[in-house]
Amino acid sequence: MxxxxxxxxxxxxxxxxxxxxxxxxxxxxxxxxxxxxxAAYTHKxxxxxxxxxxxxxxxxxxAYAQEFLRNQELNIGVSLEQANxxxxxxxxxxxxxxxxxxxxxxxxxxxxxxxxRKYCSSCTDIQFFATLGGQFSTLVxxxxxxxxxxxxxxxxxxxxxxxxxPLAGVKVKFDAADFISIxxxxxxxxxxxxxDNQERFRINQGIIAFGLxxxx
Numbered sequence: 694m695x696x697x698x699x700x701x702x703x704x705x706x707x708x709x710x711x712x713x714x715x716x717x718x719x720x721x722x723x724x725x726x727x728x729x730x731x732a733a734y735t736h737k738x739x740x741x742x743x744x745x746x747x748x749x750x751x752x753x754x755x756a757y758a759q760e761f762l763r764n765q766e767l768n769i770g771v772s773l774e775q776a777n778x779x780x781x782x783x784x785x786x787x788x789x790x791x792x793x794x795x796x797x798x799x800x801x802x803x804x805x806x807x808x809x810r811k812y813c814s815s816c817t818d819i820q821f822f823a824t825l826g827g828q829f830s831t832l833v834x835x836x837x838x839x840x841x842x843x844x845x846x847x848x849x850x851x852x853x854x855x856x857x858x859p860l861a862g863v864k865v866k867f868d869a870a871d872f873i874s875i876x877x878x879x880x881x882x883x884x885x886x887x888x889d890n891q892e893r894f895r896i897n898q899g900i901i902a903f904g905l906x907x908x909x
Contacts, residue, residue, distance in 0.1 A: 721909040724768060726754040726878070728902025732776035734789070736851070737893045743782045748789075750775025752900050756797075764803035764820065771796055772828070776884070776896050791835035791846060793884075799826025799860055822864040828882060830856045854888020858898075866906070874906040 730752050734745040756770025772795045780787030801822040832853065835846035846852045862880030869875055884896040 720760045722758045722874075722906045723909065724754070724756040724758050724770065724904050724906050726752070726756075726902040726904040728752045728754075728878075728900050730774055730776060731899045732778050733897045734778045734780070735895045735897065741782055743780045743787065746779040746781070748777040748779055750777040750790075752902060754797075754902070754904075758906065764806070766801035766803075766822070767798070768801065768826070769796075769798045772830070773833075774830070774898070774900070776898055778896075785839055788838040789835070789846070790838075791852065792833050793830040793856065794833045795828050795830030795856075797826060797828035797860065799824050801864055818868055820866045820868075822866065824860065824862040824864055824878065824880060826860040828858045828860055828884075830858070830884070832856075851886065851894040854886060856884045856896075857887050858882045858884040862900075872908045874908075876904045876906065878902050878904065 728751070730750040731747050732750065733747045736743055736745070752772065752774040754770055754772040756768040758766050758768045760766055772793075774793050774795065776791050776793060778789045780789065801824050804821045804823055806821070807819045832846060835852060837844045837846055837849075860880055860882050862878055864876055864878040866874050866876035878901070880900045880902075882898045882900065884898060886894055
């Protein structure tokens with residue numbers, strides 16, 4: 694019977710990991726995205742009942758991207774997003790303006806490519822992706838305006854704490870050159886406040902964004 698020392702096993706595992714990364718990982722890049730958000734609030738337990746109406750906001754993201762297994766992409770980044778809304782309760786109008794700071798990870802799964810070029814280093818002009826991932830975020834600024842009076846949302850039960858969101862969408866990328874790509878995307882991000890379990894408050898957010906990918 695042959696016994697391996699623990700250091701030997703660790704070296705074998707490290708070698709396997711490095712081999713996997715070297716064979717499966719491809720190009721790296723920095724992605725910058727600017728877009729528009731549309732947020733729809735839902736609040737199932739609030740009395741009196743508030744009617745919410747979606748309002749547009751802005752989004753800004755920066756991410757590190759790594760290709761793997763040919764044309765598949767992993768993105769890890771940070772985001773600053775607005776999730777604004779209007780509300781109506783009895784005779785009062787509510788105006789919500791919020792900013793969320795988040796971190797996200799997502800996989801862009803290549804569906805198909807079109808307009809292949811025969812003589813180039815990137816080899817593909819246009820790629821279509823399906824996107825799956827998740828996001829963690831927290832409120833960094835926000836106000837509620839009621840009857841011309843403005844209140845801060847920091848520390849308010851519905852908004853405080855940690856928000857968790859799955860993420861799903863589609864993406865179209867165009868390789869403008871061997872070192873730069875431009876793309877457009879749409880993502881649906883339903884945000885759940887896991888710190889506040891009683892109020893069952895949720896924000897259904899959609900993002901349309903345009904991005905610039907700089908190859909490293």
